[in-house]
Amino acid sequence: MMIPWLLLVSLFGKSTQDGNGQESGVLHCGAQNLKLTGSDQMILLTWEDTPSCSAVQDVLIYELEVLIADKKEHYDEVAVAPDQIGSTHSWNWTSYLALECASHSVRLRSRYKNHTSQWKQETRPGHETSKAQVYPKDKLFQVGSTATFCCVLPAGEVFGKMSLPEYSSADMNTTRISNQTYALTVHLNQASKYSCTDVKCELIPDVVYGACAYIGYPPNVMDLQCETRDLQSVDCYWTDKDSSLPSKNITEYHLLGSPKICAKWPETRCSQEVRVDARVRNWTLTASNPLGEVKLSDTADLTERVHMFPPEGVTVLSVNARNVSLDWKWTVQQYYNLSLICQVNIINHGENTISEHFGVGLNFAVLNDLIPNWTYNVGIRCRTAQHFWKWSSWSTNVNFHTKGDVPDALDVWMQVMDNQIITIWKMPLANQSHGHIEDYEVTWTKTTQRERQNRTKVAPNNYSLVLSLDTTVGHIVTVTARNINGSSSPSTITIPSSNPDGTKVNTSSIIGSNGSFNLSWSASPTASCGYIVDWCPTLGNCTVEWLKVPPNQTNASIFSKNFKDGLRYTLSVYACTRGAPVLLQRREGYVREKNNPEATSLTARNLKNGSYIFTVKARTAVGECGATSITATLNLLTDNLIGTVFIFLAAVFGLLSLITIVCYRHWTCIKETVYPPIPKPVLTSTGEHGCRHFQVDQCHYSEADITDVPELYCRAGAPINGFVSQENMPFVFSQTPKGYYNQPLKKFTPPPLTLPSTAIPSQPGLPSSPFRREFPNASYNLIMQPGNQQSNFCPELQEATSLERSSDGYQPHDHTETFTTNQTEEDPDSPMSCVSTYILLPQSSSR
């Protein structure tokens, strides 16, 4: 009985043991031999599985965590298939920071089903240095990317700021990674201008550390075009922009996948030998720099893209008067087998003419229709006749001078004046004379006697001949020019007879425009060889000018450098016939009027006073007419006087207004200054207070008394209305409601001046005063205080001698002794109420 139980227990125990063994093996499965390496910003972790992992039969997961400066930054998982278990695993990750900036740690653990192993960690420490450093150094960045730079400070240094020149703070963000490490994240949106861009780390106080960053572009190749020039190689052209990278990282170009560098920026063309055959091919260019690589293709059959080299050794073989032959060589032998088109650019005194020539392997050309005795400059370029691709560049230019020839036929015209026939011709231009003109020969004959010819020679600097002939008969005149090569073809003109009964034409007017005449006429059937337009000033002698017009043209724009404004011209249109020219039309007019004929008013300026006669006349080419006169008188004096008076009145009015305004605005001040308020007088009787009224006009004077100017004494007080006298009239005259009073001002006290005393009879009831005339109704209010009224009022005034300077010559009294007043009905002892006060102190002239 025990044996089966033991067997059962042992079996159970084994099965349990087996199961636990696998489970515990899985649980111990993990990473071993961790190795953390890296460069720049990338870390690489390699590890192996522990032996216990061999028991794992499903996918094993490794969990990885990256810590930068002990701060968790990234999480990742690596799945290991069962067949990979036991091999070495690797994992890499690119940090946003350079590895020198801060410590980078990787933690790793395995996970199988729900079981995870312990974390294992490897750390790559940051760079420690005795002086501040900025990382990464000398690295290349693409424009548009975002980069992070760090500044690692040694202990004790104080961070100031990190920056990139020419970047705004909006593009940059500074963060603190650890105590002594700071990071600057910047969006690199500007390529380096000079070599590389500085990343600066400034400490406090001012010490700068830094690193350089190349910020540039990957290749940007465009517009690739391939062709052949020598039919033995391919030439490719493209465009690319500056990558802003340093010379050691400059963009390189490879053609057709060749490892050989075909070109380096800034070169944007390269050539490579190929077999050129008639088939379409892809011509591929590869451009690369550390920031990227670009491939670009051009599809073409090179035999259709032949860009020829220019002709070499252009030579002028034979030079004649009107033609030359040129030949040249080809540097590429294959060109001799190509069907070519060549252009010869003939430069003739700045004018270009191009002639085209065709042929297989074309290497010569004949130029015709040249001007004799003329210098030419020619250049040649060619291209393949089939499949036009590009012209070659122009060959080196060559010069040649054509041989001379007889002059061209002269352009002859005539002018008939009275009994004279003037034959006139135009001076042959350089391209018409074909050599130095030695002389002209003129022959003439009557139309009726052609066999009898007259002949004369004209010097080369004369271009007309005056013949006194019978103009009633027609003449035929012939002119030739002669140079060293011979005589020109004769130019003949038939001079019509001046028949007074001949057909006349009416003269109509013409108006010039833009310095010329635009003339048109009706076509004439007689004009077999075209038309001649001639012109001349209407009045006076002239040298006729003319223009020959082809038969199919019935208008002409007549312009001459001899045209003058304000001069009337007669223009005649003739039909050119086999015989004499036939006058068709005659016009008269001005190229430009000198004065304005539309003007109907004129202004004469700067005239003096007087009478003028203005006469207006119309002036035409033939004289003056239609005079009209007017008489006008100019009298500027009266106008000036009136004007002056008005100005004066305005000025006075203005001044008075100003004074009024000033006085009004400052009235209080003036009043205070000039006429202080006068307190009411208080006259007190003995034992009583009050004022007694005294009527000055009741003062007791003897009319017979001859009194001098009375002296006024007043009590200081503000005047109601007052003004300051002139300097030598030191008084204050104040008009009061009840009268006036005079008050000498101390401050205007002039030096003593004795004026002759003029006796004026005193008026009854009025003080004898020189101011009486101005203030005829003046009354005086006497203020006095019993006992000592004089000294109580204005004691200083008593000493004043200002009245001695009365302008009217009055001699004031030296001293006031007595005066008499008539008492009012009031009680003399009662106080009097006085509105205004002054004291009249008459003096005896006897003193």
Added chain:
Amino acid sequence: MAARRTRGMTGSDLSRATVARATAIAELLRYECSILLELYRKKESFTADVTVTESRLVSVPPPSSQLETRDKLWCLHSALLQCRSFLERAIAKEEEQLGGGKKGDYETQRKMVKERLTILLINTGELLKTAGGVMVLTPSSEGLELDGPTILFELKLWIYRIFEEVDYWTKTAITTLQALPSVIAKERARTTRVRSMRSARR
């Protein structure tokens, strides 16, 4: 110093015209140096007070009033020679490491300073020769740390240091050269006095 001649000299032999010419060249060089520094600061966005306070690159005892004219000239000439070596190396390194092939105002000014420094060296060499000194660079160019840093930013600072060094020694040259005429005059006076005393004794 060991290589220089110790034979006695008098400043009276120095040509005033040569001294004046050398002074004028040094003044011109100083002006051109200031422009070069300004252009470099602008190009590299350096502030004027960017400090590169390390030991001097040029190793020559500073001119002292205690030294004789010949020794002063020797020091100056030696320093300027070292400056030129550094400048040439700086230009080469800059072209090699930082050059973008562009030729602007800065590059033109840099070339001008180098050429002007060479002319100044010819003149100070003449003066030194006249004063009886020997034109030997001490330390020799092999002894100079001409390689420069490999890190670009440090290379830029190194170049800036060299420009500042040229500027400093140019200013020193002006001071030294301007002091020479008075030295010449004094020495000439002393010589005359000695001669007259000797003739009096006779």
